[in-house]
Amino acid sequence: MAPERLSTLDAGFLEAEDSDRHASLAIGGVAVLEGPAPDMEALVSTIGERVQHIPRCTQVLRSHAWDLSAPEWVHDDGFDIRRHVRRTAVAQPGDDAALFRVVADLMERRLDRNRPLWECWLVEGLSDARWALVIKVHHSVADGVAASAMLAAMCDGDAVDEASSPVSDEPSRPSHRFGLPDLNPVSWLTGAWNTSLGTARTAWRLTAGAAEIAAGIVSPAPQVMTGPLTDLRRFSAARVSLTDVKAICHRFDVTINDVALAAITDSFREAMLRRDEPIRPNSLRTLVPVSLRRPDEAHLPDNRVSVMLPLLPVELADPLQRLRTVHGRLTQSKSSGQPQAGGIVVAISNRLPFALTAWTVRILTRLPQRGVVTVATNVPGPRRRVTVMGRPVLALIPIPPIAVHLRLGIAITSYVDELAFGVIGDFDAAVGADEIANGIEDGVNRLVTVTQACKRSRRLGNQLLLLTS
Structure with missing residues (x-):
C-alpha cells in the first residue's frame, strides 16, 4: 500500500510544536479503574495485541527534505510495544491530586518522532484500590473524536457506541432525486436566479x-x-x-x-x-x-x-x-x-x-x-461503562494540549x-x-x-x- 500523507492540518500540529521548544502538542485521556492493577506483562501483551488493529499505532513519520512533499505515515519496522506501554506510580496518599501531578509530568514531555506517536502509562498506587491508564497521542495523529475512538479500541469488547460519534449541528441535507428536467423556461430562469442568489449569500x-x-x-x-x-x-x-x-x-x-x-x-x-x-x-x-x-x-x-x-x-x-x-x-x-x-x-x-x-x-x-x-x-464519550482487562473504568478525564x-x-x-x-x-x-x-x-x-x-x-x-x- 502507498504511504498515507498527512493533511495540511495534521502537519500544522507538528509545525506548531516546532515553533516553541516548550510546547508539547499531544492530547490524551486518563482512565481511572477499579483495582487491582493488572500484571505489567499481561497489560503489555493485551495492549500490544489490540494496537495491531489501530491505524498509526505501529506507524512512524517519514519527512521529506525541503518540504517537497507532506510527511508520510510508514510502517515502523523496529516497532517495540515496550517502548510505548510504560509504568509509573503516584506519591502517597495516592489521591486525585497525586494522580494529576503525574499526568502533568507525562504531558509536558514531547513524544519521540522517531517512533509511533503514542504512549500508554500504567499508574499504580492510587488510594481506594484504584489504578489508572494515561494514554497520550500526538495531535498530528488524531483529533479528539478520533483519539476517543482509539482509546475505545483499547478497551474490552466493542466500547464504541453511537454516543462516541460526533453529532452534527448542521441540518441534514435532502437526498438528491433524479427525474425528468422541468421544460418550463420560467422555471429555468427562477432556478438560475435562486442558485446565483444562494451562491452569493454563501460566499x-x-x-x-x-x-x-x-x-x-x-x-x-x-x-x-x-x-x-x-x-x-x-x-x-x-x-x-x-x-x-x-x-x-x-x-x-x-x-x-x-x-x-x-x-x-x-x-x-x-x-x-x-x-x-x-x-x-x-x-x-x-x-x-x-x-x-x-x-x-x-x-x-x-x-x-x-x-x-x-x-x-x-x-x-x-x-x-x-x-x-x-x-x-x-x-x-x-x-x-x-x-x-x-x-x-x-x-x-x-x-x-x-x-x-x-x-x-x-x-x-x-x-x-x-x-x-x-x-x-468537547468530545462525547461512551454512554455505558467500559472495562479494560475486566476492570471497570470508573472515570474518563480528557487532556487537551496548550501552545501558541x-x-x-x-x-x-x-x-x-x-x-x-x-x-x-x-x-x-x-x-x-x-x-x-x-x-x-x-x-x-x-x-x-x-x-x-x-x-x-x-x-x-x-x-x-x-x-x-
Whole structure:
C-alpha cells in the first residue's frame, strides 16, 4: 500500500510544536479503574495485541527534505510495544491530586518522532484500590473524536457506541432525486436566479466568517491570561453530574456544550475578580473546535475540525443571563460562517503545494498570538461503562494540549452519568488549573441552584392557579 500523507492540518500540529521548544502538542485521556492493577506483562501483551488493529499505532513519520512533499505515515519496522506501554506510580496518599501531578509530568514531555506517536502509562498506587491508564497521542495523529475512538479500541469488547460519534449541528441535507428536467423556461430562469442568489449569500457568509476568525486572533486579550510557555505543566479536573447538566438543558432549552461553556465562563470571571482584573466584554475569547466528521468517520485517524472563536460573556454577573448569552453567541457563531470558512481554508490548503503551506503555517505559528485566551473542546464519550482487562473504568478525564501563547486548555467529555473537564495549564500561568477546575464545578452548581429555584417557582405558581380557580 502507498504511504498515507498527512493533511495540511495534521502537519500544522507538528509545525506548531516546532515553533516553541516548550510546547508539547499531544492530547490524551486518563482512565481511572477499579483495582487491582493488572500484571505489567499481561497489560503489555493485551495492549500490544489490540494496537495491531489501530491505524498509526505501529506507524512512524517519514519527512521529506525541503518540504517537497507532506510527511508520510510508514510502517515502523523496529516497532517495540515496550517502548510505548510504560509504568509509573503516584506519591502517597495516592489521591486525585497525586494522580494529576503525574499526568502533568507525562504531558509536558514531547513524544519521540522517531517512533509511533503514542504512549500508554500504567499508574499504580492510587488510594481506594484504584489504578489508572494515561494514554497520550500526538495531535498530528488524531483529533479528539478520533483519539476517543482509539482509546475505545483499547478497551474490552466493542466500547464504541453511537454516543462516541460526533453529532452534527448542521441540518441534514435532502437526498438528491433524479427525474425528468422541468421544460418550463420560467422555471429555468427562477432556478438560475435562486442558485446565483444562494451562491452569493454563501460566499458572503464564508467571507464574513473568515474575517471574524482573523479579527478574533489579532484582537488583544488580557495579558494576565496569555503568554509564553515554560517546560512545566499543571493538570486538574472537574467532574459534575450529567443528570444535573441535562436538567439545566431541559429547563432552559440549551445544549450540554452551552452549559459547559457557561460554567467555564463563570470560573474565569471569578478568577479575574479575585485578582481585581478589569472585566470587559472582550476578555475571554475562546477557541471552540467544531468536528467536521460524519458519524461513520469517527474511527479515521486524522484531524477533521474547524473552529469558532466566540467571546464568552465573562462580563455578565447573573448565571442564567450568562448561560443564555453563551447559547446565543454559539448559535450566532455557527450561523456566521466561521466553521464553514475554517473547513474550506483547510480543504483548499490541501490542494496547494505542501512547501507553500508548510512555510506559511511555520511563519504563522511563530507570531505572538494574544487574541485567544483558552481552548474548550468537547468530545462525547461512551454512554455505558467500559472495562479494560475486566476492570471497570470508573472515570474518563480528557487532556487537551496548550501552545501558541495559550496557557490554559480545557477538554470536556461525557462518560455514563458524568461530565468531566480536564484542565491543563502552564506551571507559571497566573490562573492555575486547580482554580479553573474548582470554579467550573462551582459554576455548574450555581446553574443547578437556579434550575431548582425555577422549578420551585413553577410548582408554586401552579398551586396558586389551582387555589384561585
